[in-house]
Amino acid sequence: MRTWIxxxxxxxxxxxxxxxxxKPKPIWARNHPLPHGFNVGEAxxxxxxxxxxxxxxxxxxxxxxxxxxxxxxxSW
Amino acid sequence: MDVPVWxxxxxxxxxxxxxxxxxxxxxxxxxRARLFMQWKKVDWPLLADSLDLLNxxxxxxxxxxxxxxxxxxxxxxxxxxKTIEQTFISQTYPKPAAxxxxxxxxxxxxxNWTDAIAMFExxxxxxxxxxxxxxxxxxxxxxRYDSPERKPTDFVDAERHWTRALDLDPNRYVWxxxxxxxxxxxxxxxxxxxxxxxxxxxxxARGDTPTPLAVEPGDSEFDTPDPRAAAAKKPATEPxxxxxxxxxxxxxxxxxxxxxxxxxxxxxxVRVHLTFRPNTRTKAHWNNSVDPLVYWxxxxxxxxxxxxxxxxxxxxxxxxxxxRTVEFDAKVPVSARGRVSxxxxxxxxxxxDVNGVCMYRRHDITITIPLGAAxx
Numbered sequence: 001m002r003t004w005i006x007x008x009x010x011x012x013x014x015x016x017x018x019x020x021x022x023k024p025k026p027i028w029a030r031n032h033p034l035p036h037g038f039n040v041g042e043a044x045x046x047x048x049x050x051x052x053x054x055x056x057x058x059x060x061x062x063x064x065x066x067x068x069x070x071x072x073x074x075s076w
Numbered sequence: 077m078d079v080p081v082w083x084x085x086x087x088x089x090x091x092x093x094x095x096x097x098x099x100x101x102x103x104x105x106x107x108r109a110r111l112f113m114q115w116k117k118v119d120w121p122l123l124a125d126s127l128d129l130l131n132x133x134x135x136x137x138x139x140x141x142x143x144x145x146x147x148x149x150x151x152x153x154x155x156x157x158k159t160i161e162q163t164f165i166s167q168t169y170p171k172p173a174a175x176x177x178x179x180x181x182x183x184x185x186x187x188n189w190t191d192a193i194a195m196f197e198x199x200x201x202x203x204x205x206x207x208x209x210x211x212x213x214x215x216x217x218x219x220r221y222d223s224p225e226r227k228p229t230d231f232v233d234a235e236r237h238w239t240r241a242l243d244l245d246p247n248r249y250v251w252x253x254x255x256x257x258x259x260x261x262x263x264x265x266x267x268x269x270x271x272x273x274x275x276x277x278x279x280x281a282r283g284d285t286p287t288p289l290a291v292e293p294g295d296s297e298f299d300t301p302d303p304r305a306a307a308a309k310k311p312a313t314e315p316x317x318x319x320x321x322x323x324x325x326x327x328x329x330x331x332x333x334x335x336x337x338x339x340x341x342x343x344x345x346v347r348v349h350l351t352f353r354p355n356t357r358t359k360a361h362w363n364n365s366v367d368p369l370v371y372w373x374x375x376x377x378x379x380x381x382x383x384x385x386x387x388x389x390x391x392x393x394x395x396x397x398x399x400r401t402v403e404f405d406a407k408v409p410v411s412a413r414g415r416v417s418x419x420x421x422x423x424x425x426x427x428x429d430v431n432g433v434c435m436y437r438r439h440d441i442t443i444t445i446p447l448g449a450a451x452x
Contacts, residue, residue: 047181
């Protein structure tokens with residue numbers, strides 16, 4: 001019983017803290033391992049990529065200070 | 077693709093300045109993604125990683141990155157778009173002790189595709205077994221092929237390096253699709269770009285002009301081949317068996333050939349690509365008020381092709397200067413060794429400049445398929 005209470009005390013404060021990054025799943029547990037910078041808690045790659053509109057480069061780091069949703073896709 | 081779903085879910089939050097949304101497209105030809113975004117009325121900044129320097133194995137991938145550049149959610153499913161405001165946007169994240177360093181990487185370190193090719197050649201030389209280096213190099217070759225810097229061998233070089241990349245790491249879905257995009261057509265063709273036809277129709281119907289594409293998708297990029305090409309008038313019998321039509325040796329139309337894969341095994345089916353470019357030096361134009369360009373082939377015994385003639389449809393204007401392509405599959409006999417040649421010729425109507433002299437010309441084209449090992 002004491003173990004359960006201890007566990008509950010440890011877990012309860014974390015329940016509402018969505019910002020705590022989860023530990024990445026080990027590579028063997030994944031269908032498609034993500035490269036460095038794509039796992040929770042890692043810094044997203046700051047590589048500058050050319051705009052598909054005018055070719056001018058832009059980095060996700062240019063958005064620092066704002067939350068960003070990054071959608072990586074192919075049009076096919 | 078999950079782009080429209082995410083767009084619908086976060087558009088208001090984005091407009092309210094609560095979050096930014098950025099699309100990163102992995103296409104070889106990112107203007108096709110621009111057309112898609114125009115069609116779906118999505119106005120996100122759209123970045124292109126045609127060379128896959130981000131090193132992603134598969135797509136789509138949606139991630140949430142906090143204001144400090146740290147990934148907070150990865151591989152977000154579409155359903156997460158409904159709760160993203162609570163789970164991510166309204167959350168407070170701890171400021172890291174030091175901001176993550178910014179490395180702007182290699183797209184900014186070259187200014188043309190020739191420089192890029194030289195850079196990635198060095199990577200391949202350093203480690204010939206680095207699949208990513210081969211993919212980067214292959215994609216850079218194809219980029220140059222589609223640019224004014226182009227060399228006629230660039231497409232074949234692209235394929236060669238893409239093939240090597242996939243041999244080294246066969247799990248890379250994006251790489252696999254890149255190669256498949258150019259054929260041969262599998263038994264169950266993949267609808268890479270069939271959506272483009274609907275997109276253009278819808279965009280025109282709402283009174284807009286569709287985003288122009290630098291390179292039109294070829295037949296191997298459609299599940300349903302272009303109905304206009306299928307309907308284009310083709311001869312049932314050999315149109316110039318005695319070779320009487322005057323030859324064009326590139327004065328009016330320059331021709332390139334490529335086969336996919338580059339070095340098939342005996343017994344394989346290959347996709348043959350023929351590209352016809354009006355010569356800008358002679359101001360050559362296609363004459364669109366007559367029969368379309370036709371390629372007639374005389375395959376040797378044992379080589380199987382669908383039809384002996386393939387056609388490229390005319391443009392809608394009276395004359396035009398666009399690049400035309402025809403594609404077809406050819407099955408190489410199991411007994412073949414060394415190389416297989418398919419002789420043939422194209423027939424087309426061209427004019428010297430707008431309102432200039434028009435003529436009918438034949439261009440002899442022999443397709444050579446170098447064969448690889450008898451067994452893979």
